[in-house]
Amino acid sequence: MTENDTPARTDAPLAANAGYRRPVVAIIGGGVSGAGVAYHLALGLAETPPAIIVFEPRREIGRGLAYDTLDPAHRINVPAARMSLLPDHPEDFLEWIERNDAVADDPAAHRPDGSLFPQRHLFGAYVAAALLPFVQSGAVRHRRALVTGVTRDGRLWRISDSQGGQTFADFLVVSTSHPSPLTPRNLAVLEDHPRFVADSTVPASLDVIGKDDRLLIVGNGLTAADIVASLARNGHRGPITSISRRGLRSRGHAPFPQDPFGEFEEAPAHSATLLLRKIRQTIADASNAGLTWHAVIDQVRGHGHAIWQNLPVSERQRLVRHLRPFWDVHRFRIAPQVEDVLNEAVDDGRMEVLAASVGQVRLEGDTIHVSLRRRHAAPVDRTFDAVVVTTGPAHGGILDSQPWLTSLRDSGHLQLDPTGLGIACNERSEALADGTSADPSLLIAGPLARGTFGELMGLPQITEHAAFVAGELAAKVKAVSRVRSSS
Numbered sequence: 001m002t003e004n005d006t007p008a009r010t011d012a013p014l015a016a017n018a019g020y021r022r023p024v025v026a027i028i029g030g031g032v033s034g035a036g037v038a039y040h041l042a043l044g045l046a047e048t049p050p051a052i053i054v055f056e057p058r059r060e061i062g063r064g065l066a067y068d069t070l071d072p073a074h075r076i077n078v079p080a081a082r083m084s085l086l087p088d089h090p091e092d093f094l095e096w097i098e099r100n101d102a103v104a105d106d107p108a109a110h111r112p113d114g115s116l117f118p119q120r121h122l123f124g125a126y127v128a129a130a131l132l133p134f135v136q137s138g139a140v141r142h143r144r145a146l147v148t149g150v151t152r153d154g155r156l157w158r159i160s161d162s163q164g165g166q167t168f169a170d171f172l173v174v175s176t177s178h179p180s181p182l183t184p185r186n187l188a189v190l191e192d193h194p195r196f197v198a199d200s201t202v203p204a205s206l207d208v209i210g211k212d213d214r215l216l217i218v219g220n221g222l223t224a225a226d227i228v229a230s231l232a233r234n235g236h237r238g239p240i241t242s243i244s245r246r247g248l249r250s251r252g253h254a255p256f257p258q259d260p261f262g263e264f265e266e267a268p269a270h271s272a273t274l275l276l277r278k279i280r281q282t283i284a285d286a287s288n289a290g291l292t293w294h295a296v297i298d299q300v301r302g303h304g305h306a307i308w309q310n311l312p313v314s315e316r317q318r319l320v321r322h323l324r325p326f327w328d329v330h331r332f333r334i335a336p337q338v339e340d341v342l343n344e345a346v347d348d349g350r351m352e353v354l355a356a357s358v359g360q361v362r363l364e365g366d367t368i369h370v371s372l373r374r375r376h377a378a379p380v381d382r383t384f385d386a387v388v389v390t391t392g393p394a395h396g397g398i399l400d401s402q403p404w405l406t407s408l409r410d411s412g413h414l415q416l417d418p419t420g421l422g423i424a425c426n427e428r429s430e431a432l433a434d435g436t437s438a439d440p441s442l443l444i445a446g447p448l449a450r451g452t453f454g455e456l457m458g459l460p461q462i463t464e465h466a467a468f469v470a471g472e473l474a475a476k477v478k479a480v481s482r483v484r485s486s487s
């Protein structure tokens, strides 16, 4: 049930007692972050609910980019037992799976160590199912439209959308997280090539790749791994070259279940160098205790907010500049089923992983000649039939990715975080309007708030943050309601 047939203007008085207008919370982006905020807000203010409107063009709210996929090769990359919409109840998704017998037709989801790595769409189904009662009751309204414009109108936000709607809201939440990747400059020449995939997250974009095509994948992270797994499933047998600047591949999961190990919260490091030293020392201690690095990185993730808070901005920038590639491959672990496919392709000699960047690109008909600039080695030339870009969402370009975001920046309401990881906000997740002053009516939810909150990409942190933003909003909504009902 969506709002598509409802009148476009949603600023009419919403409560029975004329004169009182329920506060309106507009959430732009209904992936897990936006859906999570709506869910926790509706749950927390069940007695005196605001009008909660989620703008999301996808069929259901709760899926977003990651979980709106039917490709069976796409699996969650952390065990189901650690993915939940409820921060206080980490096993909620697992229990939902059991209640619905949801992996009955997918024996490969079960790992020998007892953990479960289901297909990704299942997590989307779980979040959408959690939201459904709220959507059906009208507590959360799904406006199936793209937001095209946002302006200030007195004390309200005026939101225009692709269905011709105008919505006025007291509070605005930006949770549009992942923009498309940027095409590396040297690949711009391929723009019109029939087998150039600039954004592999566009549904069916890989269909243009033939079974015997020689393929270049630019980027080596989890999306690249997904692509190799999807193509293998569809019978691709051509050679694959996968490149990234350092040639690092996402690491696999721990060989056995372990609790997080180490302490990073109580005496947090104040510089990138000290933090790195502490992590290395803790990994050595973990090893002496019979554990692996996984337990330490899990603890760093869990303590990520405290660690980040205690680092000056210049040290945060150093971390992002120098350590991010290493952090990403240890922290974003590959699903074991996908790792098996990748290992097989490498072992069979069908896939090479190079530390390289794209040099000169030359077209001969549809054949693509690429000079690969290798790190600490001579360049090599390779010939390809298809190229896919998987360099990851261009978060640093978020404010240029959609006209309404650009206009909010140009009108002084939004600005890029100094680390380049997303949108600047304070510790209450309120957007920092012009340098330092925060706008209490404009909140940032999800990975776009990473510059302030640190680690905020994996599900556990995403749902914690969504619940936090919902709590902040609940307090604001109550304050506005009090003022309105007494005037």
Ligand SMILES: Cc1cc2nc3c(=O)[nH]c(=O)nc-3n(C[C@H](O)[C@H](O)[C@H](O)COP(=O)(O)OP(=O)(O)OC[C@H]3O[C@@H](n4cnc5c(N)ncnc54)[C@H](O)[C@@H]3O)c2cc1C
Residues within 6 Å of the ligand: 028, 029, 030, 031, 032, 033, 034, 035, 055, 056, 057, 058, 063, 064, 065, 066, 067, 075, 076, 077, 078, 083, 145, 146, 147, 148, 175, 176, 177, 178, 223, 402, 445, 446, 447, 457, 458, 459, 460, 462
């Ligand atoms: C491919 C992929 C797989 C992942 N797998 C895992 C995993 O297995 N485990 C894990 O812990 N983490 C995983 N992650 C991490 C992931 O970032 C988070 O889990 C989470 O999905 C982020 O959700 P989000 O709602 O913040 O962002 P998104 O999923 O990007 O959702 C943003 C939503 O905003 C909407 N939107 C954008 N612009 C507008 C507009 N103008 N108007 C209205 N709506 C708009 C989009 O349609 C989209 O649905 C994965 C990430 C990706 C990209």
